[in-house]
Amino acid sequence: MHFYRIHLFLSARLQNMWTIYLFLTVLLLLLTVLPKIQHSHWVFRVPEFGKIQITYFILITLILGFLIDAPENLWYYQGLLMIMFVHHGVTLIKYTPLYPVKKHTQKHQSSEHIHFISANVYQFNKEYERFIKLIEKYHPEMFLTMESNSDWEMALCTLEKEYPYQHKVTLENTYGMHFYSKIEIQEAKTHYFVADDIPSIEVHLRTNDGFSFVFFGVHPPPPSPTEEETSKERDGDLLSAAKRVKEIHKPVIVVGDFNNVAWSKSSVLFRKVSHLIDPRIGHSFVSTFHAKYRLLRFPIDLMFHSEDIFINQLKTLENFGSDHLPVYCEFFIDHHNDAQEERVETATSEEKAEAEEMIQEGKEEDGDRDVIATED
Structure with missing residues (x-):
């Protein structure tokens, strides 16, 4: 028994x-x-x-x-x-580093090294001082905040003396965006590609050693059961930004909370339409969300760059109370180095037509967002 x-x-x-x-x-x-x-x-x-x-x-x-x-x-x-x-x-x-990518070497014609931090601060995060200390610790030449509202803008006033050049889009709907720079801003624009409450920023800068470049910040809405029912606005916004970037004849970096992953169809289309390079390829995932759950962390804060921008370092930094980890990047500009030309992929005519269709669908989508967001 x-x-x-x-x-x-x-x-x-x-x-x-x-x-x-x-x-x-x-x-x-x-x-x-x-x-x-x-x-x-x-x-x-x-x-x-x-x-x-x-x-x-x-x-x-x-x-x-x-x-x-x-x-x-x-x-x-x-x-x-x-x-x-x-x-x-x-x-x-x-x-991953297992994927072979041609290594670049810095030449004497290149710019000085430039550093930036990109961070979705989480609008309802009140730990302003932790973020300010993060900026003071790494002292980048420029930084971008997303989900920054009037409270965040007021808290960041303490950094304005060190960062005298700014471009601010203050919103209370979790889509506010603030850009701070030690490098001179020559021109700054705010785009609303698919909706009048979803901004993207285009900032033209010129370094002290004479190099001009463009910093493009994006933060489209995510498809999720708690936010947008579809990915139409996200994809339309990103591909509109890609078209605009293709028109810019300067070195370009596009940075932000894409609410997307690099391997998705719309991200690949973004890369091909814009003629930009994904620095994660041959490097690492650089996963950022959710900051508190390491095993459930996704790489959705992305960046792309033109072939004359070379990335020396791309990594996440420590958590400052947000649900996203900040992204830190070190790069330089070199117009005379063609080491990255082969990494640029271009869209076929069919892909361009598909991108146009997705842009139109994004503009037609009626996103249901409150003017003032409240924490769940």
């Missing part, structure tokens, strides 16, 4: 493991397939954000399959998991 009970117990445990294995395999297949369906609803777009975590879970489930005593058809599921693992891995490996 004793051995019979042990047998029943072990059988139940094995059955439970088999059930868990099947559930995980089906769920992971669903999360892999959904982003392949070109629909703008958040249900299809959100799984793109978790590609890194999905890949880890596929590997864990694959290992689990080798540890359980399951029916003969287990190997069909194991094969499916292996295909999914390779599918995700082929994309993700591009954003």
